[in-house]
Each structure stands twice: as C-alpha cells, then as structure tokens.
Amino acid sequence: MEADETVARFEIPYRRCLDLEGNAVGALPAFARDAKDLLPLYRAMVRARALDARAVTLQRAGQLGTYASALGQEAIAVGVASAMTSRDVLVPSFREHGAQLLRGVTPLEILLFWGGDERGCDFAAAREDFPVCIPVGSHVPHAAGVALALQLRGGARAAVCLLGDGATSKGDFYEAINLAGVWRLPAVFVVANNGWAISVPRATQSATATLAQKAIAAGFPGVQVDGNDVVAVRDATDAALARARAGEGPTLIEALTYRLADHTTADDARRYRDPAEVERHRHAEPLRRLRVYLASAGVWGASDDEALAAECEAEVEAAVEAYLATPPAAREEIFAHLHERLPAPLVEQRDRFLAGGAP
Ligand SMILES: Cc1ncc(C[n+]2csc(CCOP(=O)(O)OP(=O)(O)O)c2C)c(N)n1
Ligand SMILES: [Mg+2]
Numbered sequence: 001m002e003a004d005e006t007v008a009r010f011e012i013p014y015r016r017c018l019d020l021e022g023n024a025v026g027a028l029p030a031f032a033r034d035a036k037d038l039l040p041l042y043r044a045m046v047r048a049r050a051l052d053a054r055a056v057t058l059q060r061a062g063q064l065g066t067y068a069s070a071l072g073q074e075a076i077a078v079g080v081a082s083a084m085t086s087r088d089v090l091v092p093s094f095r096e097h098g099a100q101l102l103r104g105v106t107p108l109e110i111l112l113f114w115g116g117d118e119r120g121c122d123f124a125a126a127r128e129d130f131p132v133c134i135p136v137g138s139h140v141p142h143a144a145g146v147a148l149a150l151q152l153r154g155g156a157r158a159a160v161c162l163l164g165d166g167a168t169s170k171g172d173f174y175e176a177i178n179l180a181g182v183w184r185l186p187a188v189f190v191v192a193n194n195g196w197a198i199s200v201p202r203a204t205q206s207a208t209a210t211l212a213q214k215a216i217a218a219g220f221p222g223v224q225v226d227g228n229d230v231v232a233v234r235d236a237t238d239a240a241l242a243r244a245r246a247g248e249g250p251t252l253i254e255a256l257t258y259r260l261a262d263h264t265t266a267d268d269a270r271r272y273r274d275p276a277e278v279e280r281h282r283h284a285e286p287l288r289r290l291r292v293y294l295a296s297a298g299v300w301g302a303s304d305d306e307a308l309a310a311e312c313e314a315e316v317e318a319a320v321e322a323y324l325a326t327p328p329a330a331r332e333e334i335f336a337h338l339h340e341r342l343p344a345p346l347v348e349q350r351d352r353f354l355a356g357g358a359p
C-alpha cells in the first residue's frame with residue numbers, strides 16, 4: 001500500500017546494566033551504585049536456586065508432585081520482587097518461587113504447594129499475594145482485576161503479574177492488557193521470555209518481533225530487558241512501578257532469559273531441543289554474572305559463597321524435614337476451597353468420595 005502519511009510509530013527500548021562478563025554497561029542505576037547494595041539480590045537468587053534444586057531431587061525421589069524448575073530465570077523473580085513493596089500484590093504463574101520467597105512466602109509453604117497440599121497457598125505472610133497459577137495465562141485478567149481494585153481504593157499500590165512467553169499468545173492476556181490500557185490500571189506485566197512454551201519455541205508462538213510490543217496495541221509502553229541481568233530487571237520494574245503509582249498506567253516488561261531446565265519434572269526437553277543450545281545459554285545465566293561483578297567490586301569472595309551455600313542448605317533441609325513431617329490434609333479438603341457453598345453435584349461427589357468411592 002502506498003502511504004500518504006505515517007499515523008503511528010513505536011519503539012521498544014532494550015536495557016542491560018551488567019554484561020555477560022559481569023561488567024557494568026554505562027552508569028548503573030542509583031540503587032546499584034554501591035555494589036554492597038546488590039548483595040541481597042545475589043543472596044536471594046542463590047536461595048531460590050537452592051530450594052529449586054532440592055525440589056527437583058525431592059520429586060525424583062517420589063516425595064513431591066510435578067515441579068517447574070526456575071533454573072536460570074532467578075534474576076526475573078528476584079529483580080521484580082525486590083522492586084515491590086509489601087503493599088503491592090504479586091500475581092505469579094508457576095516458575096516464580098524466587099519472587100514468592102522474597103515476598104515472605106516460606107520454603108515450607110512452597111514445598112507443600114508442589115506436594116499437592118493447598119495449605120501451601122495459605123501464606124502466613126504476603127496475605128494478599130495470589131497463589132501459583134497453573135493454567136497458562138488465566139491469572140493475567142485476575143491481575144487486571146486486582147489492579148482495578150487497588151486503583152479504586154487508592155493508595156499508590158500496584159499489581160505485578162508474572163507470566164511466560166507462551167501466555168502472551170492467550171486471549172486472557174490480550175483481554176487483560178486491553179482493559180489495563182483503557183483504564184490506566186496500576187499494573188506491571190512481566191513476561192519471562194525463556195524461549196520455550198514446553199516444546200514450542202518462541203519463533204513459532206508469535207509472529208511479532210518482540211513480545212514487548214504487544215503492549216503498544218493495548219496503548220501502553222512495552223520494554224525489553226536482559227532478564228538474566230538482575231540489575232536491569234530491577235531497574236525496569238522500579239520505573240514501571242513508579243508509573244503505576246503515579247496514575248500513569250501499566251507497563252509491560254519482556255525479560256529475555258532461557259529455560260535451562262526441562263519444562264517441568266514431567267518433561268524431557270532432549271526430545272525437542274538440542275542440548276547444545278542449552279549449553280550455549282548456560283554461560284549467560286544470572287548468578288555467575290552478578291557474582292563476577294560483586295567479586296571484582298571486592299564485596300564478595302569464595303568463602304562468602306561457601307557460607308551462603310551452607311546457610312541456604314540448612315534452611316532448605318529444615319523446610320524439607322518439616323514438609324515430610326506434615327500430615328496429609330483431610331480428604332474433604334479437595335472439595336473445600338472452590339465454592340463458598342458447594343453445589344449439589346459436588347456434595348454428592350464429596351460424600352461418595354468420603355465413603356470410600358471414586359469422586
Ligand atoms: C490453559 C492451559 N493450557 C495448557 C497448559 C499446559 N501448559 C503448562 S505450561 C505450558 C507452556 C507455558 O509456556 P510459557 O507461558 O512460556 O511459560 P514457561 O513454562 O516457559 O515458564 C503449557 C502449554 C496449561 N497449564 N494451561
Ligand atoms: Mg516460556
């Protein structure tokens with residue numbers, strides 16, 4: 001088509017603060033000027049990885065249900081959660097226990113959830129945060145709803161929704177961001193683009209050049225960051241939260257990372273992706289990069305790593321012990337939390353189940 005004029009243009013900015021070798025790219029944001037201030041982020045990523053690794057071995061030993069590892073994606077969960085206040089609301093999907101941990105959800109609660117025990121969703125802290133959402137993308141409209149509630153109540157709070165690249169192909173996602181744009185909701189949508197939706201690579205999920213630009217169609221900014229750079233993720237989330245709190249509306253952050261693990265413990269990724277591809281991405285994983293930066297700034301060393309590993313192991317093992325010692329929930333719990341008043345067909349099923357039959 002021949003154009004008479006251009007009626008819209010857009011740009012998707014990209015941000016990286018630490019390069020793959022742990023060097024600062026330009027001046028770091030104010031929160032990162034003193035390298036010591038980055039230590040809590042490093043510690044949080046190591047802690048998340050320690051719980052993650054143990055959850056996988058528990059599953060392999062038949063002591064945990066299906067588990068979704070976040071190996072290599074820790075910088076997104078930690079960068080995002082570290083920017084939030086306790087008054088904001090986290091609406092996660094299923095690969096973000098690193099964010100939940102920072103929000104005050106305990107390792108025991110996380111293990112209980114993945115062990116199939118709903119009591120793991122009844123967080124002692126972070127009472128208003130949402131539980132893990134297993135259906136892909138169905139929590140994105142929930143996040144828009146939370147953001148609407150926060151907007152109506154006032155108080156400069158925001159809803160932060162974490163989702164995967166695959167979830168951005170869902171109608172739920174498009175509908176949610178559309179309303180978020182129209183109503184200028186205080187929402188931050190963080191897409192962890194890890195290259196895969198189970199066996200479907202990013203390139204065959206969506207024809208857009210970036211996932212960030214999906215926000216443009218909804219009328220708000222989309223930005224891309226290096227999702228393995230916790231400083232960049234934190235910086236982008238700070239900016240998005242500031243916009244939300246100022247009443248300027250939502251932001252979409254596409255955080256580029258790579259899923260180093262199988263999709264879940266029920267998956268064998270060697271059936272659909274070349275292990276050499278995984279190895280190529282391993283070098284870019286987020287912990288090493290920050291460790292190198294902290295070491296060269298003189299605030300972290302090998303003995304600190306050893307002490308931190310021991311601390312995390314002790315915490316995780318205590319949680320594992322408590323998890324394994326937790327008596328199973330009562331059988332009727334299966335029916336307890338979906339409806340305020342159980343509909344008649346479910347009452348029938350429950351009674352049959354409790355009498356020893358199949359539900
Ligand atoms: C509505 C729905 N459809 C299908 C599934 C099965 N499923 C679980 S995870 C997943 C892919 C999700 O990909 P992505 O959003 O990129 O998140 P990632 O697993 O990479 O973190 C699918 C199809 C599901 N859980 N829910
Ligand atoms: Mg994905």
